[in-house]
Amino acid sequence: MADRIPRRQAPEFRDSDEGMIASILDDGFLRVALDDANQYGPHAMILLLGLVSTLTGLLLSIAMLF
Numbered sequence: 001m002a003d004r005i006p007r008r009q010a011p012e013f014r015d016s017d018e019g020m021i022a023s024i025l026d027d028g029f030l031r032v033a034l035d036d037a038n039q040y041g042p043h044a045m046i047l048l049l050g051l052v053s054t055l056t057g058l059l060l061s062i063a064m065l066f
Contacts, residue, residue, distance in 0.1 A: 014038050 016023040016038045024044050027037040033044035 011036055016040070 033048045
């Protein structure tokens with residue numbers, strides 16, 4: 001039985017034996033978070049989400065003061 005939506009080709013993936021922080025810094029934070037360059041892509045995406053939400057909260061709280 002064929003899939004209704006064809007699957008896309010998996011991105012190039014490098015399995016890393018280093019720790020999470022070292023692997024993310026080695027391959028580049030945005031590349032790991034957005035392109036899943038290694039196995040820590042979901043971890044980097046959660047960190048990116050936390051950074052963006054913190055910045056958004058700070059900007060909104062500053063905007064409420066003025």
